[in-house]
Amino acid sequence: MSDFYAVVFGAGICGTAIANELNKAGKKVLLIDPHVSEDAPGPPAGLVNPATGMRAKLCWNAKDCYEALRNQIETLMDYSGRDDLVSDSGVLRPAINEKLAKNFKKALDKYEWPEGWVRWMEEEEIEELNPQIASNLGGLYLECGYTVYVDNYLNTYRTYLREQGVACRYEEADYQYDGSAGQFMIQIGDDERTAEHVVVAAGYRTPEFKEWAGLPLEGVKGQIVQFEAEEDLKWGHAVSAKGYCMRRGKRKLIVGSTYEHHFDSLETTEEAYKRIAGKLDIMFEDVSSKVTKQVQMAGVRVTTPNRLPVIGRHPNNDKMCIYTGMNSKGLLYSHYGASLLTDHLVDGKEIPEELDVHRFEG
Numbered sequence: 417m418s419d420f421y422a423v424v425f426g427a428g429i430c431g432t433a434i435a436n437e438l439n440k441a442g443k444k445v446l447l448i449d450p451h452v453s454e455d456a457p458g459p460p461a462g463l464v465n466p467a468t469g470m471r472a473k474l475c476w477n478a479k480d481c482y483e484a485l486r487n488q489i490e491t492l493m494d495y496s497g498r499d500d501l502v503s504d505s506g507v508l509r510p511a512i513n514e515k516l517a518k519n520f521k522k523a524l525d526k527y528e529w530p531e532g533w534v535r536w537m538e539e540e541e542i543e544e545l546n547p548q549i550a551s552n553l554g555g556l557y558l559e560c561g562y563t564v565y566v567d568n569y570l571n572t573y574r575t576y577l578r579e580q581g582v583a584c585r586y587e588e589a590d591y592q593y594d595g596s597a598g599q600f601m602i603q604i605g606d607d608e609r610t611a612e613h614v615v616v617a618a619g620y621r622t623p624e625f626k627e628w629a630g631l632p633l634e635g636v637k638g639q640i641v642q643f644e645a646e647e648d649l650k651w652g653h654a655v656s657a658k659g660y661c662m663r664r665g666k667r668k669l670i671v672g673s674t675y676e677h678h679f680d681s682l683e684t685t686e687e688a689y690k691r692i693a694g695k696l697d698i699m700f701e702d703v704s705s706k707v708t709k710q711v712q713m714a715g716v717r718v719t720t721p722n723r724l725p726v727i728g729r730h731p732n733n734d735k736m737c738i739y740t741g742m743n744s745k746g747l748l749y750s751h752y753g754a755s756l757l758t759d760h761l762v763d764g765k766e767i768p769e770e771l772d773v774h775r776f777e778g
């Protein structure tokens with residue numbers, strides 16, 4: 417019998433979610449990540465916004481994804497007593513040109529929005545909500561949208577997992593499949609453990625795991641900037657137009673993002689800073705000249721041809737699993753995707769075709 421049912425490589429948004437789901441299903445889990453801790457720096461904020469892109473398309477299985485994430489956030493808030501994991505900010509999507517106005521209005525009828533999630537706001541109402549917003553032709557207001565303070569969220573999550581019995585090791589580890597025993601040998605320093613399954617949830621580093629090297633995953637670098645305003649801002653919602661802006665505290669604005677398909681390093685750049693400052697100028701008329709830059713950060717999102725996550729088992733070794741490809745919706749997809757992978761591994765349920773890693777075969 418193996419020491420663990422699964423070892424999860426990566427304790428980011430995906431790894432924590434799959435470790436939690438497997439643990440909830442009564443399975444022993446080892447979570448490994450050499451780059452983080454329970455007190456790690458991280459992205460200051462991420463948006464949960466089910467209205468995707470310039471067409472405000474309702475994202476894949478939005479209600480299930482939304483509820484799965486929210487349930488876990490509520491659990492983490494109850495467990496930790498912290499009130500700084502999220503802000504129920506809502507998301508305003510101002511139509512800053514006619515094309516967006518047309519798209520956004522169309523989206524209201526085109527998709528089956530759950531009750532109370534979204535409504536149209538006329539320009540006057542938007543101005544009342546936010547006197548600093550750039551001129552617009554009305555827009556969408558997503559009552560359901562909110563801001564996650566990702567650093568606080570992930571650190572709390574990792575602590576929670578440890579206390580729920582997940583073995584968490586924040587150090588380098590290696591693995592090897594022992595075919596005769598039908599299990600993986602996990603080497604962490606001098607410590608050797610065994611596990612029935614490996615789940616690779618290593619974000620853009622997933623292709624560094626040789627079994628997953630050939631998948632059509634693309635790493636797209638993104639940079640964000642945190643600004644501080646000169647005085648307290650009188651609005652708390654997030655904004656998503658040709659870029660996005662989230663609020664933190666009384667004065668902080670987190671603005672993103674770039675989409676860099678070709679990059680040599682994860683260094684932040686002056687060029688990206690200028691583009692992001694330009695996005696702030698598009699969203700607000702009277703803010704950008706009154707803010708100072710505090711931090712600039714870069715990360716990589718893993719994109720897939722159908723813009724959906726990748727979950728499932730390796731074609732040549734069904735104990736080697738993958739959970740990645742969250743595109744720009746990592747938060748929203750994380751828990752529902754993890755529950756699908758768990759149901760598949762534990763109960764043999766089918767993975768939806770559009771998410772299954774087998775979609776890339778051939």
Ligand SMILES: Cc1cc2nc3c(=O)[nH]c(=O)nc-3n(C[C@H](O)[C@H](O)[C@H](O)COP(=O)(O)OP(=O)(O)OC[C@H]3O[C@@H](n4cnc5c(N)ncnc54)[C@H](O)[C@@H]3O)c2cc1C
Pocket residue numbers: 425426427428429430431448449450451452461462463464589617618619620621636637638639640672673674714715716717718739740741742743744745746747748
């Ligand atoms: C600039 C930017 C802005 C974004 N904004 C949003 C947003 O507003 N809302 C949203 O939902 N999503 C957003 N995303 C997307 C979101 O961040 C990703 O979808 C999400 O981080 C994916 O989570 P992950 O766990 O797959 O990967 P990651 O977050 O990359 O985590 C992977 C983890 O694996 C670890 N790891 C790597 N190699 C190994 C190894 N060999 N062994 C063990 N562990 C390893 C890493 O240390 C890391 O902790 C944004 C992305 C970027 C880049």
